[in-house]
Amino acid sequence: MSQNPVSTFDNDSAHWLVQARGVTKSFGEGAIRIPVLKGVDLDVARGEVLLLVGPSGSGKTTLLSVIAGILESDEGEVRILGESIPELSASDKTKFRRDHLGFIFQQYHLLPTLTAVENAAVPLLIRGVSKHDALAQAEAVLGNMGMGERLAALPTRLSGGEQQRVAIARALVGNPKLLLCDEPTASLDGETGHRIVQQLHDVGKQPDRAVIIVTHDTRIFEFGDRIVHMEDGRVDQIQHGQEEPG
Amino acid sequence: MNYVALKMLFGDRAKYLMLLAGLTFSTMLIVQQGSIFWGLMTWSQSGITNVNAPVWVADSNINQVEEIKPLADTAVTVVRSVPGVEWALPLYKGVQRARLRDGNYEQIALVGIDSSTLIGRPHTVLEGKIEDLRSPEAVAIDQLGIERLGGPENIYLGTTFEINDHRVRVVAIVKTQKSFQNFPFVYTTYERALSVTPEERRKLSYVLANPVSGVSPEELARRIHEQTGLGAFTEEQFGWKTVQWILQNTGIGVNFGTTVLLGFIVGMAISGQTFYLFTVENLPQFGALKAIGASTGMLARMILLQSFTVGFIGYGIGVGLATLFGLTAGSGGRLPFKETWPLLVGVAVALLLICSISSVISIRKLAKLEPAIVFRG
Numbered sequence: 001m002s003q004n005p006v007s008t009f010d011n012d013s014a015h016w017l018v019q020a021r022g023v024t025k026s027f028g029e030g031a032i033r034i035p036v037l038k039g040v041d042l043d044v045a046r047g048e049v050l051l052l053v054g055p056s057g058s059g060k061t062t063l064l065s066v067i068a069g070i071l072e073s074d075e076g077e078v079r080i081l082g083e084s085i086p087e088l089s090a091s092d093k094t095k096f097r098r099d100h101l102g103f104i105f106q107q108y109h110l111l112p113t114l115t116a117v118e119n120a121a122v123p124l125l126i127r128g129v130s131k132h133d134a135l136a137q138a139e140a141v142l143g144n145m146g147m148g149e150r151l152a153a154l155p156t157r158l159s160g161g162e163q164q165r166v167a168i169a170r171a172l173v174g175n176p177k178l179l180l181c182d183e184p185t186a187s188l189d190g191e192t193g194h195r196i197v198q199q200l201h202d203v204g205k206q207p208d209r210a211v212i213i214v215t216h217d218t219r220i221f222e223f224g225d226r227i228v229h230m231e232d233g234r235v236d237q238i239q240h241g242q243e244e245p246g
Numbered sequence: 247m248n249y250v251a252l253k254m255l256f257g258d259r260a261k262y263l264m265l266l267a268g269l270t271f272s273t274m275l276i277v278q279q280g281s282i283f284w285g286l287m288t289w290s291q292s293g294i295t296n297v298n299a300p301v302w303v304a305d306s307n308i309n310q311v312e313e314i315k316p317l318a319d320t321a322v323t324v325v326r327s328v329p330g331v332e333w334a335l336p337l338y339k340g341v342q343r344a345r346l347r348d349g350n351y352e353q354i355a356l357v358g359i360d361s362s363t364l365i366g367r368p369h370t371v372l373e374g375k376i377e378d379l380r381s382p383e384a385v386a387i388d389q390l391g392i393e394r395l396g397g398p399e400n401i402y403l404g405t406t407f408e409i410n411d412h413r414v415r416v417v418a419i420v421k422t423q424k425s426f427q428n429f430p431f432v433y434t435t436y437e438r439a440l441s442v443t444p445e446e447r448r449k450l451s452y453v454l455a456n457p458v459s460g461v462s463p464e465e466l467a468r469r470i471h472e473q474t475g476l477g478a479f480t481e482e483q484f485g486w487k488t489v490q491w492i493l494q495n496t497g498i499g500v501n502f503g504t505t506v507l508l509g510f511i512v513g514m515a516i517s518g519q520t521f522y523l524f525t526v527e528n529l530p531q532f533g534a535l536k537a538i539g540a541s542t543g544m545l546a547r548m549i550l551l552q553s554f555t556v557g558f559i560g561y562g563i564g565v566g567l568a569t570l571f572g573l574t575a576g577s578g579g580r581l582p583f584k585e586t587w588p589l590l591v592g593v594a595v596a597l598l599l600i601c602s603i604s605s606v607i608s609i610r611k612l613a614k615l616e617p618a619i620v621f622r623g
Contacts (some may be wrong), residue, residue, distance in 0.1 A: 005339070054563050061621045064621060065618040068537065070537050070616070070617040070618045070621075071616070071618045091541060094536075094539055094540075094541045096541065097537065097538065098538065098539020098540075101524070101539075103534070103537050103538055104619070105531065105534060105620050105621065106621075107620075109530050109531055109533070109534035109620055110531075111250065111253075111254060111528075111531050112257070112258075112531075113253050113256075113257020113258055114250065114253055114254075118250070118253065122250060122538065122541065123538050124264045125247050125250055126247060126535070126539050126544065127250065127539075131249050142445060157426070165266050166433070170538075182256050182620075182621045214621075
């Protein structure tokens with residue numbers, strides 16, 4: 001399973017899916033430059049569900065963005081599937097995200113004029129899969145998530161839970177290795193949130209996959225293999241599942 | 247992603263209709279105004295096109311076809327002496343007063359053509375025979391003349407009226423292109439035209455000429471000018487000279503140009519703003535697409551597809567509406583309306599420009615878009 005972060009890379013890429021070392025990130029210029037990440041080390045193992053928690057401004061969303069390769073770190077390195085993300089060109093980062101990462105956002109960010117199945121098919125369409133095949137695969141994923149009856153519904157006709165399930169289907173349809181989730185339950189009621197995270201947990205437990213969830217929601221802590229507490233831009237504490245932070 | 251782009255475009259009904267309305271209005275305005283402008287320019291050349299001659303010889307200082315600067319009678323023989331001239335004939339052209347049977351007066355454009363060859367006669371004879379112009383008092387009158395001089399119940403073959411107190415008789419009704427001044431065209435022989443018009447020292451308006459085989463009208467016009475010092479132009483050159491004079495000496499060009507520019511600006515403003523709003527309102531979604539793996543190039547292609555699709559539809563509807571306007575308001579030659587393919591191509595290019603500029607504004611916004619915004623709640 002997972003171990004405490006170390007300061008050098010462990011080259012066992014068969015075990016580690018994500019490795020981050022000495023990641024720093026600041027925003028602003030000169031006197032108003034604010035350091036948000038202050039040398040973060042983090043490892044995520046294959047088959048692991050990792051929760052990233054901490055108060056607002058602790059740097060967890062910034063860390064998620066850096067891991068995803070959509071924000072450049074000032075220093076340090078992130079490796080996913082053994083690939084050094086900072087060394088990739090902008091277009092290669094885009095391709096890497098397209099081929100290996102799945103995203104789930106707090107606000108879902110579904111395209112409002114596309115139906116549920118069309119929204120779920122978007123990552124495949126971006127990859128150049130034909131419309132027919134993309135819709136068929138998206139339909140299958142949505143069916144597995146209990147959304148088979150709501151395929152033709154527009155996002156405005158879906159409840160928050162249903163929208164999030166469409167977002168999860170969109171994240172899963174391309175079979176990504178790493179699922180990055182930003183506050184996936186923040187807009188959901190307790191029961192729906194619980195069900196959603198259960199589905200994410202099931203995904204994360206599949207071999208060769210991992211899930212990172214940024215959350216404030218203490219009700220879902222039970223689903224994490226590890227809970228990484230961030231404080232003031234640093235990893236403050238790592239707690240293994242079901243443990244009380246100490 | 248073309249499918250997604252088009253669903254995004256057509257799915258946002260309000261913005262799509264706003265974009266479509268802006269581009270349709272812009273197209274319609276430019277096509278309609280451009281067609282009326284070109285219709286007017288066609289009317290301005292009717293003095294040339296209603297008289298079929300390859301080369302026109304006039305005073306060297308002439309500016310346009312309606313500006314008559316009479317020539318000496320010897321000009322005809324002078325032109326005939328130029329090598330390459332097959333024939334050269336006199337033409338009278340001038341605005342005269344016709345007195346109707348009810349005592350009213352109406353201004354007419356009198357055209358006197360060579361009586362032996364009848365060269366300079368109109369293309370189409372609707373009633374009667376143009377050869378009857380050789381008979382005493384004979385004139386041919388155009389369809390506008392019928393309308394202006396009393397209507398078909400009062401003006402028909404055999405009807406008489408007066409030109410400068412000289413009685414003339416209608417022997418043919420011909421079809422002509424309306425003139426800029428909107429005077430009816432009345433054709434007669436050159437000799438009769440001279441006899442019914444007031445005394446002047448010079449009455450020869452133009453010399454019409456034709457090149458021999460193997461000499462182009464352009465070459466003949468050049469030779470005539472070089473050897474006689476007279477102004478000599480092909481039919482096309484004289485037409486453009488007339489158009490150029492109108493553009494330089496009237497406000498028509500500025501007026502129509504301003505309206506066309508306004509059409510362009512309105513189209514640009516509406517589509518640019520709506521497209522920008524469309525992009526800004528969908529920024530989180532575009533950000534999500536970027537995060538998921540859509541490149542800026544892919545998003546740019548989506549925006550261009552959306553823009554050109556709505557532009558293409560707007561162009562079709564706009565041209566359709568403008569054509570409908572031309573067919574209804576301009577029917578029977580009441581309105582100068584000439585929709586030409588160069589105008590339609592020009593409008594298509596203008597619309598491409600509008601769509602491209604509108605797209606570039608949005609694409610720039612997307613190029614700068616940080617996908618990280620999708621993680622900010």
